[in-house]
Amino acid sequence: DAGVIQSPRHEVTEMGQEVTLRCKPISGHDYLFWYRQTMMRGLELLIYFNNNVPIDDSGMPEDRFSAKMPNASFSTLKIQPSEPRDSAVYFCASSNSYEQYFGPGTRLTVT
Amino acid sequence: ELKVEQNPLFLSMQEGKNYTIYCNYSTTSDRLYWYRQDPGKSLESLFVLLSNGAVKQEGRLMASLDTKARLSTLHITAAVHDLSATYFCAVDFGNEKLTFGTGTRLTIIP
Secondary structure (H helix, E strand, O other), rough: OOOEEEEOOOOOOOOOOEEEEEOOOOOOOEEEEEEEEEEEOEEEEEEEEEOOOOEOOOOOOOOOOOEEEEEEEEEEEEEEEOHHHHHEEEEEEOOOOEEEEEOOEEEEEOO | OOEEEEEEEEEEEOOOOEEEEEEEEOOOOOEEEEEEOOOOOOOEEEEOOOOOEEEEEEOOOOEEHHHOOOOEEEEEEOOOHHHOOEEEEEEEOOOOOOOOOOEEEEEEEE
């Protein structure tokens, strides 16, 4: 298996633009997690899904953030409109209920 | 509140020395994880500890879990340079969510 796949790996955008981050989990994993990592706040869980259903989105910072999982092999995290304080590394992880495996991350810079 | 605390936050040690990183957590759990992160990279799973008294070893790293004390340790034996990284512990408090510690940035000095 190729592991968790994320795209793009780097994204630079201007404030106010829409940003969409993509994730393909490991086949057979029924949990998918979106995290954000910054120097100031560390690693934060934004939202997670079980069997494509959002279970807990309490970590989503505000309404500008939304996440979907239309099927077992694809998820998106969207920020609209983006702001400079959204600059961070966004990780997707998937789990088989035993262990979480992290993707390579998307480094987002909002100018 | 669900909290996971690691110490130290920064650790600089010489090659060949031994040291321990500590991970305390706030409430009952018997599922604890250790991850490694190299600069600019993703998180790599090191150990999964699922019961009181669990001990796992991989090379120069050994992790243990004491659920009664709500404490896990990551012990480094005879450190070598390629162990330099940031180490995170993470706790599952029963809902499949992981709460991460702040991380320990380990630097091994030749």
